Amino acid sequence: MRxxxxxxxxxxxxxxxxxxxxxxxxxxxxxxxKYGPRDWSSIRSKGLLQRTGKSCRxxxxxxxxxxxxxxxxxxxxxxxxxIDLQALxxxxxxxxxxxxxxxxxxxxxxxxxSRQKRLARILKSPSKTQHxxxxxNGNGKQPLVQHVSPLQAENFSSPVEVASPxxxxxxxxxxxxxxxxxxxxxxxxxxxxxxxxxxASITQLEFPRKAENPSMDIESESQNPFPQLPQLEPDLALSxxxxxxxxxxxxxxxxxxxxxxxxxxxGTGENLSIDLPVLEVQESYASNETKESVNTVTPDTFxxxxxxxxxxxxxxxxxxxx
DNA sequence: AAGAGAGTCAACCGCTAAGCA
DNA sequence: GTGCTTAGCGGTTGACTCTCT
Numbered sequence: 001m002r003x004x005x006x007x008x009x010x011x012x013x014x015x016x017x018x019x020x021x022x023x024x025x026x027x028x029x030x031x032x033x034k035y036g037p038r039d040w041s042s043i044r045s046k047g048l049l050q051r052t053g054k055s056c057r058x059x060x061x062x063x064x065x066x067x068x069x070x071x072x073x074x075x076x077x078x079x080x081x082x083i084d085l086q087a088l089x090x091x092x093x094x095x096x097x098x099x100x101x102x103x104x105x106x107x108x109x110x111x112x113x114s115r116q117k118r119l120a121r122i123l124k125s126p127s128k129t130q131h132x133x134x135x136x137n138g139n140g141k142q143p144l145v146q147h148v149s150p151l152q153a154e155n156f157s158s159p160v161e162v163a164s165p166x167x168x169x170x171x172x173x174x175x176x177x178x179x180x181x182x183x184x185x186x187x188x189x190x191x192x193x194x195x196x197x198x199x200a201s202i203t204q205l206e207f208p209r210k211a212e213n214p215s216m217d218i219e220s221e222s223q224n225p226f227p228q229l230p231q232l233e234p235d236l237a238l239s240x241x242x243x244x245x246x247x248x249x250x251x252x253x254x255x256x257x258x259x260x261x262x263x264x265x266x267g268t269g270e271n272l273s274i275d276l277p278v279l280e281v282q283e284s285y286a287s288n289e290t291k292e293s294v295n296t297v298t299p300d301t302f303x304x305x306x307x308x309x310x311x312x313x314x315x316x317x318x319x320x321x322x
Numbered sequence: 323a324a325g326a327g328a329g330t331c332a333a334c335c336g337c338t339a340a341g342c343a
Numbered sequence: 344g345t346g347c348t349t350a351g352c353g354g355t356t357g358a359c360t361c362t363c364t
Binding site: 019038039040041053054057058061091092093094095105106109113 | 348349350351352353354355358
């Protein structure tokens with residue numbers, strides 16, 4: 001018994017852990033070249049590497065595999081895809097990653113957990129948000145958000161608004177950066193009083209063709225398979241938790257963190273849709289399985305991090321309040 | 323300049339399903 | 344049918360870097 005354990009310990013001590021060296025990578029690559037991405041455990045049994053097969057596989061899948069977008073931040077389009085597919089599939093990172101060429105499940109998972117952390121941090125920091133309200137340009141009288149009736153909310157699904165203007169920048173930046181971009185526009189020139197028109201204005205700046213001819217997207221949108229959030233009953237009593245969250249939504253820092261698109265999602269529930277750039281997506285959405293998923297949004301979706309009643313009172317942003 | 327906190331990334335761990343003897 | 348091995352997946356952790364105060 002004791003000998004067995006000692007032997008096991010000795011064996012385990014021979015297993016290398018931690019960061020991979022370039023030489024190890026080379027050995028692993030050579031192995032894959034010879035035998036293909038399989039027989040991972042044989043790498044150790046042949047004495048090529050002191051790594052477990054599991055570790056070898058992971059290294060290959062996450063770092064050494066060809067065509068990986070290593071060191072490249074998620075583009076806005078990729079972010080949008082992850083967000084929407086997470087709402088659809090739940091934490092099925094490997095599955096979501098199949099819609100993102102060059103991305104691994106680990107990438108997706110890391111992206112999502114970062115996002116969740118950011119969200120958690122924002123929701124936990126009332127002091128900071130209060131500070132913003134006091135020191136910001138606004139006098140605090142004008143609400144950051146305006147009430148949107150269910151009827152108005154329906155209009156939010158216009159093609160222009162659905163196709164966010166600052167998407168589709170390969171290998172670009174996060175929501176924060178894109179929001180910086182938005183802020184760079186001279187807001188008064190946009191001559192709008194609500195975010196929807198504001199959004200459309202940016203669309204005109206960036207994608208004039210699309211803005212001139214919104215019907216370009218109608219077709220794709222009508223096929224849009226992504227889940228639409230259910231219309232919630234207005235005038236429901238808010239839980240204290242929701243009231244606090246709504247108070248924070250009025251804070252510009254919330255927008256800075258999640259970006260206007262996220263706020264739109266929260267505000268209307270009509271924007272949980274994207275123009276999917278990747279192949280199989282449309283196809284798979286047509287499947288029965290996916291149709292089911294659409295109707296049963298998983299409990300761990302981004303939106304489910306919020307109390308359900310809070311959406312009743314979320315309203316659209318006025319650019320002048322930014 | 324230094325420390326704290328946040329963000330990012332790579333790697334490990336535990337669990338499960340599939341394949342096989 | 345059962346048990347073992349392997350591959351794959353999702354959760355978690357820890358090191359490192361960046362940013363802010």
